[in-house]
Amino acid sequence: MSEPLSELAARALNLLNGGVIVLDAQQRIVVWNTWLTPRCGRAANRVKGQDLCDVFPTLRGSRVESAVLGALTENIPATIAPSQVRAPFPLREAGSFDGEYVDQLVTVTPFNEGEERFCLIEIRDVSGTVDREKRLLDHAETLRAQSYVDGLTGIANRRYFDVALNRELKRAIRLKAGLSLLLVDIDSFKAYNDHFGHQQGDQCLATVARALAAMLKRPADVAARYGGEEFAAILPDTSAEQAGVLAEAIRAEVAALALEHAPAAKWPMVTLSIGVSSFDSRVLNEPKALIEAADRALYAAKHGGRNRVVVDGEA
Numbered sequence: 368m369s370e371p372l373s374e375l376a377a378r379a380l381n382l383l384n385g386g387v388i389v390l391d392a393q394q395r396i397v398v399w400n401t402w403l404t405p406r407c408g409r410a411a412n413r414v415k416g417q418d419l420c421d422v423f424p425t426l427r428g429s430r431v432e433s434a435v436l437g438a439l440t441e442n443i444p445a446t447i448a449p450s451q452v453r454a455p456f457p458l459r460e461a462g463s464f465d466g467e468y469v470d471q472l473v474t475v476t477p478f479n480e481g482e483e484r485f486c487l488i489e490i491r492d493v494s495g496t497v498d499r500e501k502r503l504l505d506h507a508e509t510l511r512a513q514s515y516v517d518g519l520t521g522i523a524n525r526r527y528f529d530v531a532l533n534r535e536l537k538r539a540i541r542l543k544a545g546l547s548l549l550l551v552d553i554d555s556f557k558a559y560n561d562h563f564g565h566q567q568g569d570q571c572l573a574t575v576a577r578a579l580a581a582m583l584k585r586p587a588d589v590a591a592r593y594g595g596e597e598f599a600a601i602l603p604d605t606s607a608e609q610a611g612v613l614a615e616a617i618r619a620e621v622a623a624l625a626l627e628h629a630p631a632a633k634w635p636m637v638t639l640s641i642g643v644s645s646f647d648s649r650v651l652n653e654p655k656a657l658i659e660a661a662d663r664a665l666y667a668a669k670h671g672g673r674n675r676v677v678v679d680g681e682a
């Protein structure tokens with residue numbers, strides 16, 4: 368448990384001309400200063416102990432959430448510039464209940480207190496800041512964001528995938544919610560490269576990545592490049608059955624793109640094999656087990672003839 372603030376520290380914190388939130392390692396709010404209250408209509412006593420994303424549901428899958436994840440799990444500080452995300456938090460002018468959200472500059476800083484990891488979120492209202500400053504901060508944020516983005520396809524990379532899966536699994540366990548994972552592999556991609564060349568192979572990967580990402584509609588869903596020609600999708604609050612239906616829609620969508628395949632491939636167009644696994648509180652309750660189960664299902668899809676979906680346990 369974190370120590371309570373001294374009265375003097377609490378007073379000073381509440382006089383600050385900016386928002387201050389401190390989260391514990393489980394993303395629960397432990398400090399919330401009064402600057403925030405008239406700007407979002409929530410006082411400290413209502414939000415303390417709650418998950419930040421439960422207080423502001425629009426943060427799920429947002430840049431703020433990935434910055435918080437980076438801070439809490441990897442000790443990486445982050446800045447979110449207003450020109451990138453104008454208003455990361457749903458905050459208005461003090462005391463107003465409608466109208467535009469204010470422009471914000473948000474910084475996220477990890478720190479340790481004893482054994483425990485926390486992160487400090489500072490929010491400044493920068494509605495009046497000049498464009499030039501916004502652009503510079505924007506550039507800094509772009510550089511940081513790139514470390515979680517796959518350079519070839521523009522979707523999340525393996526590093527982000529690992530962090531996000533870990534986090535979503537913890538959330539699913541905590542809230543007894545559903546969580547499914549798709550492992551998606553392009554069929555006979557070696558033949559594609561051999562026939563069309565590596566450069567066109569790269570383009571094909573980018574096209575498939577875009578199609579996959581476009582099929583994931585919920586803000587908390589994550590599409591990632593898992594490795595070479597393999598992709599993954601993390602689907603919070605999604606049962607095995609729902610994930611199977613979505614996987615089938617993804618498979619059909621990519622087949623319908625009718626991207627010409629190499630003559631050596633089984634099908635004339637580029638196709639996908641997809642393995643699906645779902646969180647189960649007894650067995651698939653850690654990332655490794657969930658990945659292995661999806662991988663087994665993917666293997667079954669390959670051996671079943673490719674261009675198909677297999678849900679773990681239903682093979």
Ligand SMILES: Nc1nc2c(ncn2[C@@H]2O[C@H](COP(=O)(O)OP(=O)(O)OP(=O)(O)O)[C@@H](O)[C@H]2O)c(=O)[nH]1
Pocket residue numbers: 519552553554555556557558560564565566567568569572594595596669673
């Ligand atoms: N162009 C391109 N090719 C890649 C990239 N990463 C991996 N590959 C290729 O993807 C191919 C994967 O081949 P395999 O693992 O043998 O599988 P496959 O040919 O897709 O066959 P199945 O998965 O069994 O249907 C290899 O030839 C890799 O070189 C990449 O970034 N760009």
